[in-house]
Amino acid sequence: MSLVNPLDSLERQNEKLIKIASALMDRVEFGATQSGQAYAQFERAALLEKRVRERTLELERTLDLLHDSNAQLSRANQAAEAARRNLADAIETVSEGFALFDPDDILVMCNSRFCRDFRDTATDLRPGLPFSGYVDRISRSRYLALPSGQTPESWAEQRNRRHKDQHVLFNVALTHDRWLQVSEHRTTNGGTVILQTDVTDLVRIERQERDRLRDKQTRMIRATLDHLNQGVAVFDDGARLVGWNQKIGSLLSVPARRMQIGASFAALVDQLDDAVAFTRGIDRDGFRRWAAQDGPRAAISFEVRKGDRMILHIFGRGMPDGGFVISCTDVTAEREAAAKLYEMNEILEARVMERTLELEDALSAAERANASKSRFVAAASHDLLQPLSAAKLFVSSLGDRCADPSDAAVLAKAESALTSAEQIIDALLDISKLDGDGVQFDIRPVALRDILRPLRDEMEVLAARKGLRFDVVESSLKVESDPAYLRRVVQNLLANAIRYTQSGRVLVGVRRNGGSARIEVWDTGPGIAEEHQSAIFEEFRRLDERASTNDGLGLGLAIVERACARLGHPLGLWSELGKGSCFMVGLPIAGLADPVSAAANRRARPSGLAQSGLIVLLVENDPAMRRAISILLESWDVNVIEAETADDAMDLLADLEIAPDALLLDYQLGAGDTGLVLYDRIAARLGPLPCAMISADRSTQLRNACKALGLELHAKPIDRHRLGQFLDAVARQLSTG
Known part of the structure; x- marks a missing residue:
């Protein structure tokens, strides 16, 4: 229960509170008893007075805020009204018919020029009219000139259907040869603004211009025909x-x-x-x-x-x-020239055939010489290993009997020299086998741990002698490869890394990449300059010319390159001077394809290439990849023309003056043209040629671009079997064409 009536004015409430406080004070001061109860009542009265004062202040602040809000609302209403009047005035000054419909297609406002030409419907246009009602009234107006065969209902249906489009612009024919252009524009809140513009003068001028142009065109056509x-x-x-x-x-x-x-x-x-x-x-x-x-x-x-x-x-x-x-x-001159060209073509074809036969004879001779060389190297290597082994045994026996330390040191050096010669002969024998066609691979599932664990035990000793940290990251993956050759490849890469790393670390591990695995050998050696990264795979090539034969024979990477090419394992290299290098070997993971068919595919030699004499232009800016593909194609008796960039390829074709039978083009060719641009340049010069685009880019854009040009797309790492099928198809097409 309140002591004051809230409905009273503030002055009345204050007056009542003052009286209440005075009465309480009198009772406290003049009460019959002087006990603590009187003092307590005094305290309550003082507290009540304080609360009354606070409540009064709050009410005053509330009233001030209410007055301010009312003032702001009044100003906002005045501003809105002024804006509405300004908008209406501005719309009215527009020289075109203007109407605004809200998101629900209800008419909000329009100016006096809107539908002014439809005088029998203008009086019906009021705010609140639906868009369909506006169209219905226009369609039934006697001032609308409907096209022949069209009814007001069909015109209204077509108009409502066009209203759903995002952009609307069309002309409406009126009676008395007048025209009105109607355009619709969408507002940000989903509403619609309609503009109506009188284009009668423009239509009439255009009609006159068209008639004038028709007469002028007739004269121009006659003059053109005569000339x-x-x-x-x-x-x-x-x-x-x-x-x-x-x-x-x-x-x-x-x-x-x-x-x-x-x-x-x-x-x-x-x-x-x-x-x-x-x-x-x-x-x-x-x-x-x-x-x-x-x-x-x-x-x-x-x-x-x-x-x-x-x-x-x-x-x-x-x-x-x-x-x-x-x-x-x-076309008399053209036909006579064509006849002469045909005769010249017959002569040139005869000369080309003669030259081709000469080249085939030379190629056959070179192949026979190469085969003879391989047989000689194999036979000589076998014959040389026997006396070298005997010489090592003799030197070893002599060392056991020699007591003089200086003589023992000489014998040790002789034994080391014989060991180096034996290693060279073994390496030459391996290269000879890989260059020939007689090598047989045992492709089967291989557990990578069975390859890496024995190599870790073997290489830890070599790394420890040089004070290097040697780490092997084990892998549970199984891959499709020849276990013996795969072990030789990884062994050569590890030995090469340890040999040229003076301090730091050598690391070997396996990285999974989709449906394939990649063995990576990292080192902290001196690194390899970019201009030398292709040369290191050449026989007897070492970048450190001061190194002795004990520091490497220069054949290990050559064997690695040939083995990877014949096995279809992509070989990659990353290196930076002063930081180190990484050699990478790509392998298919076992189980993702039929092992028997996979092995057969890798052992199989494309059947149609042996006697085809196929000439392939290979354009690849990565030297290691270019070398690997060339070795693989040459092992299939395919003649390879190599180029690094698009400009080099065009210059080479111009110099040789021959058209290759097929193209193998890398998509990314460095700073120059892409493989697609290069194909267009070659096709413009030589006509369409069978082409396979090579790229690690698996984007839909590249796939669609190759499909549009009729090109095959071979993703890196390259599928050896699929590449063979492509070249086989080209060879069969040439033989039947």
């Missing part, structure tokens, strides 16, 4: 002559008096004398039937011979109005 080097005759849908030039009469020897407006096509054909002979694909009757047919006419092209020497090319095509046009061209 053409071809004879031209135009016929209407009844095969009657409506236009021609003098050239056609002179070419066909038709008298000028016969070339008249309305002359029939059949009569003109009959005027051709016997000196005009139809030689290819059609006769006179067939020509008449083509001109007399109803409906669309297919284009017709043939040649006639006039006299003993002149050859005329006749071309006919139907026109949209049912007529047709005939052109006649003198």
Whole structure:
């Protein structure tokens, strides 16, 4: 229960509170008892007075805020009203008809010019009118000129359907040859603004200009026909002559008096004398039937011979109005030049065939020499290993009997030299096997831990001698490869890394990459400059010329490259001077494909390449990849032309003056043109050629671009079997073509 009535004014409430406080004070001061109860009542009265004062202050602040809010609301209403008046005034000053519909297609406002031309409907346009109602009223207006065959209902339906489009702009025909352009624009909140513009003057000017241009075009067409080097005759849908030039009469020897407006096509054909002979694909009757047919006419092209020497090319095509046009061209010079070119081509083909036979003989001789070299190296290596082994045993036995330390040191050096010679012969024998066709691979699932664990035990000793940290990251993956050759590849890479790393660490591990695995050998050695990264795979090539044979024979990486190429394992290299290098070998993971078929695919040699003499242009900017692909193709008896960039490839083709049978193009060729651009340049010079695009880019854009050009896309790492199928198909096409 409150002591004060809240409905009283603040002054009345204060007056009551003052009286209450005074009464309480009097009671405290003059009460009959002086106990603590009186003091307590005094305290309550003082507290009550304080609360009353605070409440009064709060009420005053609330009233001030209410007054401010009312003032702001009043100003906002005035501003909104002013803005509305300004907007209405601005819209009214627009020279075009203007209307605004809200997101629910309800008319919000419009100016007096909106639908002014539809005077019988303007009075019905009021805010709140739906868009469909506006269209319905316009469609039934007597000032709307409907197109022929269209009803007001169909016009309204078409108009409402166009209203759903994002951009609307069309012309409306009014009575008395007047035109109105209607455009719709969407507002940010989903509403619609409609503008109506009177374009009657523009339509009339355009009509006059079109008539003037039609007359001018007629004169220009006549002048053009008279200046053409071809004879031209135009016929209407009844095969009657409506236009021609003098050239056609002179070419066909038709008298000028016969070339008249309305002359029939059949009569003109009959005027051709016997000196005009139809030689290819059609006769006179067939020509008449083509001109007399109803409906669309297919284009017709043939040649006639006039006299003993002149050859005329006749071309006919139907026109949209049912007529047709005939052109006649003198191609005598072109046909004579073509005949001479044919004779020259026959001579050149004979010369090319002769040169090809010579090249095939030279290639056969080179292949025989290479095979002989391989057999010689294999035989010589076997014969040399026997005495070298015996010499090592003799030196070892002599060392056991030698007590003089200086003599023992000499014998140790001799034994080391014999060991180096033995290693060279072993390496040469391996290279000879890999270069020949007799090598057989045992492709089967191989557990990588069975390859890496023995190598860790073997290489830890070599690394410890040089004070290097040697780490092997084990892997549970199984891959498809030849275990013996795979072990030799990894062993050579590890030995090479330890040999050239003076301090730091050597690390070998396996990284999974989708459906394949990649063995990576990292070292902290001196690194390899980019210009030398392809040279290190050459036989007997070492970048450190001061190194002795004990520091490497320069054959390990050559064996690695050849083995990876023959096995179809992509070989990669990353290196940076002063930081180290990483050699990478890509392997297919076992189990993702049929092991038997995978092994057969890798052992199989593409059947159609042995005697095809195929010439392939390979453009690859990565030296290691270019070298690996070249070795693989050469092992299939494919002749490879190598280039590093697009410009190098074009220069090479210009110098050799031959067209390759197939193209292998890397998509990314460094700073120059891409592989697709290079293909367009080659096709422009030599015509379309079978082409396989090589790229690690698996984007949809590249796949669609290759598909549009009819090119195969081979993703890196390259599938050896698929590449062989591509070249086999090219070889078969050449043999049947």
